[in-house]
Amino acid sequence: MKRLGLTLLVLAASASMIWRAAAETPLERGTYLVRSISGCGNCHTAHGPVPGPELAGGTAVTDPHFTARPGNITPDPETGIGRWSDEQIITAIREGKRPDGSTIGPPMPIARYRGISDDDVHAIVAYLRQVTPVKNVVAKSVYGFPLPPAYGPPVGHVAAVPDENPLVYGAYLAGPLGHCIECHSAPGPRGPDVVRGLGEGGMRFAGPWGVSIAANITPTNLARYSDAELKKIITKGERPDGSRLLPPMGVAYYANISDTDISAIIAYLRSLPPK
Numbered sequence: 529m530k531r532l533g534l535t536l537l538v539l540a541a542s543a544s545m546i547w548r549a550a551a552e553t554p555l556e557r558g559t560y561l562v563r564s565i566s567g568c569g570n571c572h573t574a575h576g577p578v579p580g581p582e583l584a585g586g587t588a589v590t591d592p593h594f595t596a597r598p599g600n601i602t603p604d605p606e607t608g609i610g611r612w613s614d615e616q617i618i619t620a621i622r623e624g625k626r627p628d629g630s631t632i633g634p635p636m637p638i639a640r641y642r643g644i645s646d647d648d649v650h651a652i653v654a655y656l657r658q659v660t661p662v663k664n665v666v667a668k669s670v671y672g673f674p675l676p677p678a679y680g681p682p683v684g685h686v687a688a689v690p691d692e693n694p695l696v697y698g699a700y701l702a703g704p705l706g707h708c709i710e711c712h713s714a715p716g717p718r719g720p721d722v723v724r725g726l727g728e729g730g731m732r733f734a735g736p737w738g739v740s741i742a743a744n745i746t747p748t749n750l751a752r753y754s755d756a757e758l759k760k761i762i763t764k765g766e767r768p769d770g771s772r773l774l775p776p777m778g779v780a781y782y783a784n785i786s787d788t789d790i791s792a793i794i795a796y797l798r799s800l801p802p803k
Contacts, residue, residue, distance in 0.1 A: 554647075558655030561648060565706040565789060567781035568652075571598040571635070575736075575775070584608070584662035589635055590734060594671040596635060604661040617653050622683045631675040634719060638679045643704035645688045691792070698796025701789055708793070711776070712745045714803075728803040733776050740774035748802040750794075758794050759787075 562568050574580030575587045586598030603610040609617055616627045624631055624638035632638065644652075689700040702708040714725025715732075729744035743749060750758065757768050765772055765779035773779060785793075 554651040554654040555658065557648065558651035558653070560784070560786075561652055561705065562655045564781055564784035564786075565701055566652065567706070567778035568601070570776060570778035570781055572601050581660070581662040581664070583656070583659050584664045585666040587735075591634075593673060594633065594669065596633060596669040596671075597666050600662065600664045600666050601656060602659045602662045602664075603657060604663050607663050607665050608661060609656065610661060614650070614653050617656065618649050621649055621652065622686075624679050631677065633669055633671050633675045637707040637710040639722075640704050640707040640710050642680060642683050643686060643700070645686045645700075645704075647688045648705065649686075691788070694792040694795040695799055697789075698792035698794070698799075701793050702796050706793070708745065708797075712742045725803065727797065727800045733774075735775055737774050740776070744803060745797050746800045746803040747798055750797055755791070755794050758797075759790050762790060762793070 569583055569586075571589070572583045572586045574585060580586075581602070583601045584604075585600040589596040589598070600608040602608040605611050609620075612620070612627055619625050620627075620632060622638070622641050622644060624633075624636060624641075626632065689697055691697040709722050709727060710720055711731055711733075712727055712729050713720040713722045714728040714730050715721065716725065720731060727744065727746040729742045729749070731742040733740045733742070753761065753768070761767055761773065763779070763783045763785060765777060767773070
């Protein structure tokens with residue numbers, strides 16, 4: 529009887545996954561990703577008292593070594609990505625290469641985006657295709673160092689990551705989709721060190737708000753918070769003591785992350801080696 533019960537549970541879970549996959553269209557999935565965990569507009573939409581048009585080009589990101597100007601990724605054919613094919617958009621996202629062969633530089637987290645699944649990157653493209661086209665010329669980014677000719681070999685097939693295992697799915701959400709570990713790892717000579725300083729924090733981000741320093745998101749720091757408190761920090765931008773998180777933490781987007789996905793992210797972060 530126990531074996532039969534286990535079999536029925538497995539079949540029910542499999543059927544649930546199949547139903548969810550069939551019920552959610554690529555556009556629905558893309559809408560969820562772009563407006564929540566991926567938060568593309570956190571960089572590609574201009575900030576200010578009144579936000580600029582959605583994804584028509586963001587506020588410049590300044591660093592001692594570069595000034596990056598997030599591009600116009602609306603379907604405008606002249607100043608956006610309206611003439612790019614789906615595959616060209618996917619190559620830009622996962623490989624950091626534009627159709628003209630030029631390389632996309634930081635802070636675009638290409639190293640993380642290489643792991644976005646085929647299904648999810650196509651869903652993101654489906655969302656970008658239906659954004660209102662905006663004619664807006666964005667100046668080129670300027671770097672004080674040479675950009676790499678490539679971030680790695682061409683990305684082939686990337687399988688979907690199932691959500692039954694919170695640790696595995698949480699790693700996917702905090703890595704390729706949300707790039708939490710990109711901003712919250714220790715600074716290295718060429719950007720965040722996600723190998724030796726995974727989740728350690730310390731990256732500095734300057735902007736109109738002043739300078740914010742990415743927090744340690746390993747158990748060393750997170751142990752002081754309950755899961756409920758961490759959910760409020762991520763989705764509301766408020767710590768238990770009432771203090772507020774500073775940009776570039778994309779709280780306005782993270783407020784839309786589902787409770788299940790937030791729980792998976794927290795489970796993954798709690799599993800990281802303490803730093």
